Amino acid sequence: xxxxxxxxxxxxxxxxxxxxxxxxxxxxxxxxxxxxxxxxxxxxxxxxxxxxxxxxxxxxxxxxxxxxxxxxxxxxxxxxxxxxxxxx
Amino acid sequence: xxxxxxxxxxxxxxxxxxxxxxxxxxxxxxxxxxxxxxxxxxxxxxxxxxxxxxxxxxxxxxxxxxxxxxxxxxxxxxxxxxxxxxxxxxxxxxxxxxxxxxxxxxxxxxxxxxxxxxxxxxxxxxxxxxxxxxxxxxxxxxxxxxxxxxxxxxxxxxxxxxxxxxxxxxxxxxxxxxxxxxxxxxxxxx
Ligand SMILES: [Fe+2]
Numbered sequence: 001x002x003x004x005x006x007x008x009x010x011x012x013x014x015x016x017x018x019x020x021x022x023x024x025x026x027x028x029x030x031x032x033x034x035x036x037x038x039x040x041x042x043x044x045x046x047x048x049x050x051x052x053x054x055x056x057x058x059x060x061x062x063x064x065x066x067x068x069x070x071x072x073x074x075x076x077x078x079x080x081x082x083x084x085x086x087x088x
Numbered sequence: 089x090x091x092x093x094x095x096x097x098x099x100x101x102x103x104x105x106x107x108x109x110x111x112x113x114x115x116x117x118x119x120x121x122x123x124x125x126x127x128x129x130x131x132x133x134x135x136x137x138x139x140x141x142x143x144x145x146x147x148x149x150x151x152x153x154x155x156x157x158x159x160x161x162x163x164x165x166x167x168x169x170x171x172x173x174x175x176x177x178x179x180x181x182x183x184x185x186x187x188x189x190x191x192x193x194x195x196x197x198x199x200x201x202x203x204x205x206x207x208x209x210x211x212x213x214x215x216x217x218x219x220x221x222x223x224x225x226x227x228x229x230x231x232x233x234x235x236x237x238x239x240x241x242x243x244x245x246x247x248x249x250x251x252x253x254x255x256x257x258x259x260x261x262x263x264x265x266x267x268x269x270x271x272x273x274x275x276x277x278x
Contacts, residue, residue, distance in 0.1 A: 013095055020097065020152055024256065027145040028263035060094045072094070079162040083099035 001081055008053050009081075012060075015046045090151070097155040098249050101242030102166035107181035110167035111197060112237055114184075116160045116250075118194030118202035121226035123160055123250075127153035129207035130220060136211045139271055145264050146220075149257050156250055161192050163243055214272075217265040224258035 001009075022039035029035060054064050058071025066072060116122040130150030137143045168181060168190050176185050183199055184190075194202035210216050231251035238244050 009095060010099060013097070013099060016093070016095065017097060020148075021256075023148055024145070024152075024260050027141065027148055028260050028267065030141070061091050063091055078094060078096045078158070079100075079165055081096075081099075083101045 001076055005057050006081070006083070008049070008056070010083075012046070012049050012053055015042055015049065018042050019046060096159055096162060097152070098159055098246055100159055100162045100166065100246050102163060102240060103242040104167070104240045105171050105175060106167050106240060107171050107176050107185075108179040109238055109240060109243065110164045111180035111184065113160060113164050113167070113197075113234060113243075114195055115197040115230060115234070116227070117157065117164060117192065119196035119200075119230070120206040121223060121230050122196070122202075123153050123157035123227075124194050124202055125206045126150075126223055126227060127157060128204070129209070129223060132207065133209045133216045133220075137213055137216075139268065141267055142213060142217075142264055145260055149260065152253070152257075156253065159246060159250065163246055164192060165190070167240070167243070213268050214265070217261055217268065220261045221258055221265070224254045224261065228254040228258070 019039065019042050022035060022042060025035055026032070026039060050060060050064075054060065054066075058074050059066050062072055064072075118124055127150050130146045130153065134143050134146045134150070137146060168176070171181075171190075176182055180197070184193070184195075187193075196202075208216075208219055210219075228251055231247055231254065235244055235247050235251070238247065
């Protein structure tokens, strides 16, 4: 995986993780408006970044659009990625 | 239903080739207090939960546990993938190699296969939530043992991340327990 792709994937992973946090927090604090605003901001950022990533490198989800041929099955899969040696 | 996302929840870096450590980390892959047990436990308990809030937290933490199971599998795989046979011989990973090579299998550090008897599911939501909180503490304690056993800096970073998640899950289940107790008290009064 080249540096540019890895950088974008890492950004996506970071925001994705923040969304896990706001998701669980909101499950037990559904009336916290500040947390919900943060969640919505992160969600918008995630969607935008995911669209950008998918356009360049193919779908992360099997429900997303793909260029021809079907790019979802392209290597590398998550456990084959070398996350080391990159600056993010 | 579930939709797979082709990414890890955490970028796993592994700095060494260490089949012994891989065998120990299997404890969190298929052990009693491991990530598979956690995921199957929470997702299975959902059906009879009395409130939308409790159904939600079990769904979302259960789903995150499956992502942790994937992280653990990735650590194990990366610790052995480049190991030559002479680095496997004489290590606790040798028994796995004899059976299935470097393939993964849901078993604990001693090679005992995963079984549903590791978990419980009750109609009583209070009993479930106490079990879930205990499970998070047991998983945290296991991570602390593994961090002491590991001298791979990258692996330790990932293990510390996972340990921290158990603390957050414990917190959320504790909050859910209080919400359910309130709900049951209110039901009694009306
Ligand atoms: Fe957990």
